[in-house]
Amino acid sequence: MNHFEPIDGILHAEEVSLIDLAETVGTPVYVYSTATLERHYRVLAEAVAANGKALGDVLIAFAVKANSNVSVLATLARLGCGADTVSEGEIRRALKAGIPASRIVFSGVGKTDGELAYALDVGVRQINVESPSELDRLIVVAERSAACPDIAIRVNPKVGAGGHAKITTGGEGDKFGIPVDEALALYARAASSHHVRPVGLACHIGSQITDLAPLEAAFVLLRQMTMTLREQGLEVSRLDLGGGLGVPYQGGAMTAAPADYVAMAARVLDGLDVDAVFEPGRLLAANAGILLSRVIQITERAADADGSGRRFLVLDAAMNDLIRPAMYDAFHEVVPVTPRSGEAVSYDIVGPVCETGDTFARDRTMPPVQPGDLVAFTGAGAYGAVMSSEYNTRPLVPEVLVRNADWAVVRPRPSYEDILDREATAGWLVKA
Structure with a gap:
């Protein structure tokens, strides 16, 4: 319990x-139980540590949309946890809870110009760009702000998974991310801009995922895309692996263990020399x-x-x-x-x-x-x-x-x- x-x-x-x-x-x-929040974070952090350098300098960024209470966020912040945010309001909550901007990722399919400007002003770690039009708007906002933010291009891998159709986010018909070929071209276009700095790829395929197979398929695709971009002379130093690992809501229900999840990611990314980002939400808080x-x-x-x-x-x-x-x-x-x-x-x-x-x-x-x-x-x-x-x-x-x-x-x-x-x-x- x-x-x-x-x-x-x-x-x-x-x-x-x-x-x-x-x-x-x-x-x-x-x-809410403080002891449980702390235990769940440490289980994941220990799994990361057990895989040595295969995942680089890992950021665990709690998905604020799962539980945005400032005291919950502050509890995790004291352990070194970052934040995955999808609105200006969530960025503000994370900052109030003591999470430094350097550990905040800004995601979401409908970031407004005002939200982008705020993210640049506070200096978030990276902005996950989810469409060509968003990149165009971000370049304009960044030029106006005299900023050059680190960005990742969010990929739609056509691998949808999750506990319900409404929380599946990586399928072909879902609104999230950019198809692979378009994402590769967009990455190259971003690299030619003086106002953004593409540093990686991002992917999130769904929530309440109990089987590692679809997650592994998405991570393998990110590895392949990284190698393709590098062959074109482009830098790829981060891979944002998203979240989505499920939890047992019903007694006896089986889900993949966090240790197995992290070990799988390390195996897929081993030797790629990238820094991984994990964005657990439900896994820590449910x-x-x-x-x-x-x-x-x-x-x-x-x-x-x-x-x-x-x-x-x-x-x-x-x-x-x-x-x-x-x-x-x-x-x-x-x-x-x-x-x-x-x-x-x-x-x-x-x-x-x-x-x-x-x-x-x-x-x-x-x-x-x-x-x-x-x-x-x-x-x-x-x-x-x-x-x-x-x-x-x-x-x-x-x-x-x-x-x-x-x-x-x-x-x-x-x-x-x-x-x-x-x-x-x-x-x-x-x-x-």
Whole structure:
């Protein structure tokens, strides 16, 4: 359970009782374990170190889109982690968390001129260029700023992989990256400019990938492209390998180990003399967090004409708090904080939002629960709070970071007054 374990029959986050947290902070609430974040980073860093010089001077850059909480980023920054960002806002978060600009990569298919100018101003490590038009705009912005940024050309290898079609990013029909032949030509064109400095290639083929084969195919392609560019007399000193390695969301589910993943990359790149970049997101954060929720009620529906009835477990957490099940058909285990004795029960686990899609699971068998009980969604530390919203005017779910027996609210729950005060009434609607 990654530092979420029962103590005296009560589920804890490290040494903190989830019952005590719920009573103090309320529910729903995200809870993150510092120990798990640190352990996951060190596992990956140790795998890199075990492969010697095959991967060069490696940068591990956490994918901020997975969990952008500043305290989470600061926890990783203290270990030497960099940041993979896709917006000016994420760059600002990384900087606030103490990640130096020299360890920040700027990716994304729709960078605005303003965002590019900001990235140049703060001096990010590299900008991953994803289209010819973006390169053209970056050259103009860089000339105006009297800058010459390091760039990598993001390649679309026509190797798509991931846990769902919506998180597959390297397939032929996906919006990300540049086809191989066009990428080679664009690299050469960038090298002729005095306003950008092409230093490498980048690739990211998807998320929640559990098989190393598609990742290896993409890395082999990057190696081949590197050799082709060098034959043309062009410098290629970095390969951004992206992220995407999956995690076990369900007990017993198998995924590739980080050590095997890094060893495969080292084998493919060995002797190429490049510095590798890894951009893990889910791998570091997913199992470092849970979403804590309380049971509102259990609604029984009598059997209909086909003889089937339903038992709805209605929680105070909803799709606006954790959208992965509704958006990606994603699985999260739901476990009682204080398990009751008795036979397991089958529930449809739902939230209070006025959408049929506000359903976390159908026919989920779990220990019996009663109204008022607390339950925890495991594996919720990535793409959870960061994708939450105030749909149905539900306040954004707060976030708590735990370290041993200490804990802190690192994003508070806004009051209804906070929500309403952010909006202004049009002048012509205000009575004199």
